[in-house]
Amino acid sequence: MAIPLNYNLNSLRVRWSSTVVAVLGIAGTVGVFVAVLALAKGFKTTLVASGSPGNALLLRGGSTSEMSSAISLDQEHIIEDAPGVARDSSGPLVSGEVVVIAPFPLKATGTDANVQVRGVSPKALAVRNIKVVSGRFFQPGLDELVVGRNVAGTYSGFDLGNTVKFGGGTWKVVGVFDAGGSAFDSEVWADAHVLNGVYKRPENNFQSVTVRLTSPEAFQHFKDTLTSDPRLTLDVERELEYYDKQSRALTTLITVLGTLVALVMGVGAVFGALNTMYSAVAERSREIATMRALGFGTGSVVTSFVFEALCIAFVGGLIGCLGVLPLNGMTTGAMNWQTFSHLAFAFRVTPPLLVGGIVFALIMGVAGGVPPAVRAARARIAVALREL
Amino acid sequence: MVRVDGSGNGSSLVRVRGLDKKYQRGSEEIHVLQGLNLDVDRGDFVAFMGPSGSGKTTLLNLLGGLDLPTRGTITVAGDEITHLSGGKLTTWRARHVGFIFQMYNLIPVLTAFQNVELPLLLTRLSKSERKQHVETALQVVGLGDRMHHYPRQLSGGQEQRVAIARAIVADPTFLLCDEPTGDLDRKSADEIMDLIDRLVAEHGKTVLLVTHDPVAAARAHTLLHLDKGVLVEAHRAGSTAGGRN
Ligand SMILES: Nc1ncnc2c1ncn2[C@@H]1O[C@H](COP(=O)(O)OP(=O)(O)OP(=O)(O)O)[C@@H](O)[C@H]1O
Numbered sequence: 238m239a240i241p242l243n244y245n246l247n248s249l250r251v252r253w254s255s256t257v258v259a260v261l262g263i264a265g266t267v268g269v270f271v272a273v274l275a276l277a278k279g280f281k282t283t284l285v286a287s288g289s290p291g292n293a294l295l296l297r298g299g300s301t302s303e304m305s306s307a308i309s310l311d312q313e314h315i316i317e318d319a320p321g322v323a324r325d326s327s328g329p330l331v332s333g334e335v336v337v338i339a340p341f342p343l344k345a346t347g348t349d350a351n352v353q354v355r356g357v358s359p360k361a362l363a364v365r366n367i368k369v370v371s372g373r374f375f376q377p378g379l380d381e382l383v384v385g386r387n388v389a390g391t392y393s394g395f396d397l398g399n400t401v402k403f404g405g406g407t408w409k410v411v412g413v414f415d416a417g418g419s420a421f422d423s424e425v426w427a428d429a430h431v432l433n434g435v436y437k438r439p440e441n442n443f444q445s446v447t448v449r450l451t452s453p454e455a456f457q458h459f460k461d462t463l464t465s466d467p468r469l470t471l472d473v474e475r476e477l478e479y480y481d482k483q484s485r486a487l488t489t490l491i492t493v494l495g496t497l498v499a500l501v502m503g504v505g506a507v508f509g510a511l512n513t514m515y516s517a518v519a520e521r522s523r524e525i526a527t528m529r530a531l532g533f534g535t536g537s538v539v540t541s542f543v544f545e546a547l548c549i550a551f552v553g554g555l556i557g558c559l560g561v562l563p564l565n566g567m568t569t570g571a572m573n574w575q576t577f578s579h580l581a582f583a584f585r586v587t588p589p590l591l592v593g594g595i596v597f598a599l600i601m602g603v604a605g606g607v608p609p610a611v612r613a614a615r616a617r618i619a620v621a622l623r624e625l
Numbered sequence: 626m627v628r629v630d631g632s633g634n635g636s637s638l639v640r641v642r643g644l645d646k647k648y649q650r651g652s653e654e655i656h657v658l659q660g661l662n663l664d665v666d667r668g669d670f671v672a673f674m675g676p677s678g679s680g681k682t683t684l685l686n687l688l689g690g691l692d693l694p695t696r697g698t699i700t701v702a703g704d705e706i707t708h709l710s711g712g713k714l715t716t717w718r719a720r721h722v723g724f725i726f727q728m729y730n731l732i733p734v735l736t737a738f739q740n741v742e743l744p745l746l747l748t749r750l751s752k753s754e755r756k757q758h759v760e761t762a763l764q765v766v767g768l769g770d771r772m773h774h775y776p777r778q779l780s781g782g783q784e785q786r787v788a789i790a791r792a793i794v795a796d797p798t799f800l801l802c803d804e805p806t807g808d809l810d811r812k813s814a815d816e817i818m819d820l821i822d823r824l825v826a827e828h829g830k831t832v833l834l835v836t837h838d839p840v841a842a843a844r845a846h847t848l849l850h851l852d853k854g855v856l857v858e859a860h861r862a863g864s865t866a867g868g869r870n
């Protein structure tokens with residue numbers, strides 16, 4: 238049987254002040270680690286929420302984002318006739334869309350930030366299952382805007398009935414829509430034809446086409462039909478996959494940078510833990526020797542001190558996790574690097590991230606606990622017993 | 626019978642033959658034990674005296690399997706411990722040795738009860754059996770009412786009695802006491818020696834005691850002096866060397 242756990246727990250309680258540095262080091266590291274991953278997670282969640290499982294997104298073949306894509310109205314008509322396209326009373330649920338970027342003043346600072354303005358079909362609401370929560374949707378052919386709820390809250394000038402100027406046109410704000418926390422909440426929508434006209438872009442040209450399918454299962458047949466059509470060279474993707482890909486670059490960047498920072502901090506935290514545990518072992522060398530004299534083996538001593546280090550790490554990890562928990566749901570903005578527009582999203586501190594934080598803490602505990610524990614077990618009993 | 630001339634027969638509980646211990650201190654070599662012989666029977670109570678630095682602690686550490694000799698053999702109850710590997714020696718200590726130290730060496734963050742329970746954690750006893758053994762041991766040393774006190778809440782004499790309870794609780798083959806009264810006043814020291822006397826007389830324990838205190842040493846059946854690395858029998862008034870009371 239092992240050295241009783243209350244030996245370590247009581248020792249920790251008695252000399253808690255010497256563990257503070259180690260605990261805080263690990264807490265800080267875990268806090269940064271979890272916060273960064275929560276940021277990446279929130280960003281990804283927001284973008285991926287923009288896709289619906291039953292939707293397909295079409296871009297010109299070889300395009301990586303809407304910005305570099307072009308699809309003609311003729312092509313759109315072919316798409317409308319493809320199998321699997323959902324319909325309502327007004328016809329196929331297909332939205333040919335264009336995007337532009339326009340600067341608007343932030344409420345908080347008064348300085349301009351970029352907003353993605355999307356020209357959509359009047360059917361865009363039905364295609365995406367998005368609802369107007371105040372005012373109304375734009376009238377086709379008019380210079381009217383509906384804005385995502387984040388835009389209404391973040392930028393000044395978007396009150397209902399106001400007019401705003403951009404792209405050489407004057408627009409009237411007629412409604413606010415709720416896109417359920419997705420990236421569309423950070424967008425401004427107008428009629429695609431009107432937007433093309435104002436921006437003097439070729440009429441009858443879109444950048445992307447979003448299609449509502451009769452069901453997610455209809456996708457494969459829909460895609461096969463379009464990709465084998467010799468009149469078209471289009472990339473057909475599930476909308477979810479497109480946004481997942483769009484989020485990947487920034488998510489990866491945040492994750493890699495954040496992990497690097499956490500690792501560097503982790504090295505420091507491990508040294509803090511090593512320091513604490515080495516001094517614990519040194520202070521208690523006669524206790525350890527006594528246990529060894531009583532017949533506890535080297536394995537028991539190693540286990541005992543590693544357990545003690547793990548307790549310190551666990552408390553540190555817990556504090557780190559609790560510290561970042563209030564960030565959960567806190568909204569922030571970031572540049573959507575694909576389009577250089579301002580995208581609002583929230584930290585998402587999920588249970589798996591918290592578990593990851595605790596595991597990271599425990600790994601630091603092992604790294605900081607094993608060498609001192611081995612030293613404790615290796616000490617020669619007869620020599621250690623002579624020390625006072 | 627206690628013998629120091631290597632003439633003991635095979636029946637001794639503890640048999641030491643040709644024990645050498647050298648320490649290296651820098652370039653200097655200290656030859657502490659030099660071909661020491663010793664035979665101790667079951668139930669004996671032996672005291673070792675000798676000037677500071679003569680090697681008394683060294684001898685007890687070797688007898689208790691805390692250190693290995695440079696040369697020579699130690700056999701306890703038929704087991705030659707000088708050939709045991711580290712892990713086996715640890716297991717052997719748990720079964721056969723009860724240590725009592727000058728500084729008590731209680732674990733400060735554990736109660737008297739928990740300190741005394743430690744050796745039992747290395748046995749197969751159940752929790753309730755352990756509780757029973759611990760309570761008995763603490764009652765033997767007269768601390769049945771101090772079980773849940775921490776060492777810092779006890780006097781030196783009481784701490785040493787807890788340490789004695791810890792040493793006897795697993796019923797070891799012999800007790801090794803290194804100056805158990807060295808840190809105590811006369812009265813507490815006498816109480817500790819009374820207790821050790823009783824362990825020998827009433828419980829049949831075998832005790833090897835190192836002490837600087839002639840009063841304490843006088844309690845032993847046999848008094849040995851450590852002199853120039855070997856043991857010699859001391860001649861005392863009122864007692865036959867090597868005899869039993
Ligand atoms: N680990 C060691 N390394 C070097 N020398 C040692 C070591 N341990 C003990 N010694 C030396 O061995 C000699 C005997 O020491 P030991 O502690 O056995 O003496 P002792 O008789 O118990 O003395 P005291 O009465 O002061 O306790 C001393 O000279 C001591 O300095």
Ligand SMILES: [Mg+2]
Binds near residue numbers: 681682683803
């Ligand atoms: Mg000594």
